Amino acid sequence: MEKDIAPKNWKRINTALAFEEPDQVPFFLNVNGPYIAGFAKVELKEYYHSPEIMLNAQLALRQRFNGLTPVMPDLSIAPEPSALGAEIKWSADGTPWVIPFIKGEEDVERLEIPDVENAGYMTKSLHTYRYMFEKVGHEIPVVFGTTHSPWGVAALMRGTSDFLADVIMNPDLVRKLLRKTTDLSLLWLRTMEKSAPPGTFRRILIWDDLASFVSLKQFREFILPVYEEIYGSFPRCERWYHNDANATNILEGIAEAAVQCFHFGYEVDIGYAKDKIGKKVCLMGNVPPLTVLRNGTPEDVYRSVKDIIERASKRGGLIVAAGGYLDEGTPETNIEAMIEATEKYGKQ
Amino acid sequence: MDCEALKEAVISGKFREIQALVRAALDRGASAQDILDNALVPAMEEVGRRFSASEIFLPEMMVSAKMMQMALDVLKPILSSGHVKTRGKFAIGTIKDDLHDIGKDIVISMMQGAGFEVEDLGVDCPPERFIEAIERGNRIIGISAILTTVLPNIGKAIKAIEEKGLRDKVKILIGGVATSFHIAKETGADSYCKDAVEGVLKTKEFSVLYEDN
Numbered sequence: 001m002e003k004d005i006a007p008k009n010w011k012r013i014n015t016a017l018a019f020e021e022p023d024q025v026p027f028f029l030n031v032n033g034p035y036i037a038g039f040a041k042v043e044l045k046e047y048y049h050s051p052e053i054m055l056n057a058q059l060a061l062r063q064r065f066n067g068l069t070p071v072m073p074d075l076s077i078a079p080e081p082s083a084l085g086a087e088i089k090w091s092a093d094g095t096p097w098v099i100p101f102i103k104g105e106e107d108v109e110r111l112e113i114p115d116v117e118n119a120g121y122m123t124k125s126l127h128t129y130r131y132m133f134e135k136v137g138h139e140i141p142v143v144f145g146t147t148h149s150p151w152g153v154a155a156l157m158r159g160t161s162d163f164l165a166d167v168i169m170n171p172d173l174v175r176k177l178l179r180k181t182t183d184l185s186l187l188w189l190r191t192m193e194k195s196a197p198p199g200t201f202r203r204i205l206i207w208d209d210l211a212s213f214v215s216l217k218q219f220r221e222f223i224l225p226v227y228e229e230i231y232g233s234f235p236r237c238e239r240w241y242h243n244d245a246n247a248t249n250i251l252e253g254i255a256e257a258a259v260q261c262f263h264f265g266y267e268v269d270i271g272y273a274k275d276k277i278g279k280k281v282c283l284m285g286n287v288p289p290l291t292v293l294r295n296g297t298p299e300d301v302y303r304s305v306k307d308i309i310e311r312a313s314k315r316g317g318l319i320v321a322a323g324g325y326l327d328e329g330t331p332e333t334n335i336e337a338m339i340e341a342t343e344k345y346g347k348q
Numbered sequence: 349m350d351c352e353a354l355k356e357a358v359i360s361g362k363f364r365e366i367q368a369l370v371r372a373a374l375d376r377g378a379s380a381q382d383i384l385d386n387a388l389v390p391a392m393e394e395v396g397r398r399f400s401a402s403e404i405f406l407p408e409m410m411v412s413a414k415m416m417q418m419a420l421d422v423l424k425p426i427l428s429s430g431h432v433k434t435r436g437k438f439a440i441g442t443i444k445d446d447l448h449d450i451g452k453d454i455v456i457s458m459m460q461g462a463g464f465e466v467e468d469l470g471v472d473c474p475p476e477r478f479i480e481a482i483e484r485g486n487r488i489i490g491i492s493a494i495l496t497t498v499l500p501n502i503g504k505a506i507k508a509i510e511e512k513g514l515r516d517k518v519k520i521l522i523g524g525v526a527t528s529f530h531i532a533k534e535t536g537a538d539s540y541c542k543d544a545v546e547g548v549l550k551t552k553e554f555s556v557l558y559e560d561n
Contacts, residue, residue: 093497165407
């Protein structure tokens with residue numbers, strides 16, 4: 001792997017985002033807690049709870065892949081719900097989960113937008129950013145600008161099944177809860193913007209797998225206005241979006257939200273996505289993370305990448321990546337195969 | 349006529365009317381068995397078909413599941429008197445350390461729609477919860493897993509069921525995005541279901557083995 005692969009790849013990503021054809025199709029390594037902790041052979045719970053362990057694990061991975069992976073505060077789903085008072089349960093293996101606590105509209109009305117310096121794991125995430133910035137910020141960019149979608153946060157606080165039924169049975173509750181969680185997301189992103197060095201807060205990533213569970217009509221009614229408000233509040237930032245559930249039914253809505261880069265799941269047919277929204281939205285995906293990248297062979301990875309490039313690289317707007325986050329235990333040889341296959345088949 | 353109106357109410361999501369319609373059907377002489385066989389089960393089958401065909405989405409599916417539960421709440425006193433025949437008993441839970449509920453809830457609504465008596469074991473289920481469900485007479489067990497990190501817990505639950513001497517009394521199905529045919533084989537489950545529809549089909553096949561129960 002070339003030493004300067006990361007800056008070259010970023011240049012290609014920017015070209016793809018501009019819908020020009022780069023000299024080679026770029027790729028992206030989407031990583032988070034389970035994969036990073038597994039790579040660094042540290043307990044996931046320790047990774048989430050110790051900024052030092054988190055930073056060292058991320059630095060080790062970054063060194064292994066020549067600067068292709070980020071340094072970032074990474075507390076999974078914990079920050080936003082805990083800032084609004086949700087209890088976070090940490091399972092024995094270290095995965096966080098939100099205990100639903102919104103039983104009705106009275107509970108929604110009681111929610112208060114907190115002071116970010118006293119907001120549960122949101123505060124911890126902020127402190128982790130400061131720690132990372134102090135330690136490595138002079139030489140490595142520390143990524144800050146990711147927010148869990150207000151829709152997803154609301155669903156976790158209410159309980160996903162009940163929240164989805166509320167869309168029909170109690171839409172007022174959904175709207176009121178979304179107002180609170182959207183206000184929180186805006187506060188959180190403004191805090192990140194203020195924390196970052198001037199001129200470096202350039203990208204917002206909203207992640208929201210649960211948005212795929214509704215119809216396009218429901219997406220337009222409840223979710224699209226939230227995305228528009230968030231992206232619209234930071235007009236100078238790139239608009240990135242992660243949703244690795246099957247988003248086939250809401251593709252048009254994602255384009256309507258003016259998303260610039262969409263990281264999507266393996267269940268979406270990339271040819272269909274390219275036809276539907278590929279002229280407006282740069283597509284990032286969609287190598288199956290479990291069956292191909294984690295459990296398959298390098299040859300399987302090559303085949304998958306070749307197919308993706310053949311179907312979706314024309315006129316730019318494609319970044320090859322896992323269709324989701326890299327699963328814990330994904331062999332490094334398969335990640336290298338994804339990079340090599342992009343080089344082999346992605347030359348324009 | 350009452351059953352037809354009831355069926356239509358479930359399909360079109362008229363949740364405010366469902367319990368009154370069930371009571372009206374009973375008042376006019378329909379049996380609980382009629383209501384289940386000719387209204388609720390076919391209605392949920394149609395809802396399941398529309399969901400599989402992406403004609404409706406999870407909010408509609410969840411409302412139908414809640415309506416089914418509301419209808420069953422009215423019918424419960426009659427059902428517990430033992431005059432109603434269901435297709436069999438099925439219990440499902442999300443495995444220990446995994447708190448995802450949505451996949452499990454879809455399976456529950458589709459199983460109820462297919463005429464099974466369903467027990468919801470909840471999320472984050474330790475092995476004992478599956479064992480107790482088998483001891484209560486459930487002969488088909490569903491285990492859901494969304495996180496890859498919890499896959500070893502499926503094997504542990506099945507091993508605990510074996511150690512309790514209950515393995516030959518039960519069929520175990522697994523499903524959820526973290527699972528696969530290979531995981532079923534590795535953990536000793538009887539079958540892997542790629543989605544809720546396949547879960548219903550396999551449960552129907554296995555339930556033939558336990559018709560006397």
